[in-house]
Amino acid sequence: MSKKLGKMLAETISSLFKKPATSSYPFKKREIHKHYNGKVAYIKEKCVGCNMCVRNCPAKAIFITKIADKQFEATLHLDRCIFCSQCVISCKFGALKNTNEFELATGDKSKLVVKL
Numbered sequence: 001m002s003k004k005l006g007k008m009l010a011e012t013i014s015s016l017f018k019k020p021a022t023s024s025y026p027f028k029k030r031e032i033h034k035h036y037n038g039k040v041a042y043i044k045e046k047c048v049g050c051n052m053c054v055r056n057c058p059a060k061a062i063f064i065t066k067i068a069d070k071q072f073e074a075t076l077h078l079d080r081c082i083f084c085s086q087c088v089i090s091c092k093f094g095a096l097k098n099t100n101e102f103e104l105a106t107g108d109k110s111k112l113v114v115k116l
Contacts, residue, residue: 032100037084037085038083038098039083039099039101040087040088041096042116043096044073046094047074048070048072049070050093052090052092053090053091053096055090056087056089057086058082059080059082059084061078062076062077062087073116074116077112078112079112
């Protein structure tokens, strides 16, 4: 029993002088990698309404609707999106791009449906 207590005490004292293993996230932001798949951005001027992004989305999280002649609007369901970037890859016209935005948590589910 005393051996275990001695080991535990030695480990506790030595950890007082080590740097913490965790980051202080909310106070100090980490650098995001340039290829990070965050929230999708929509460039409506480039969209031709081909719906390839809708067809290739494995989570069925994106919808394109026609609002006028050659004008389209995208709706993204963040509660369904798995951030796989398949919609961005399948868009041949460059209308969808990945952003570094990842702090998307909310308590209100209606805020997770975003008109892009």
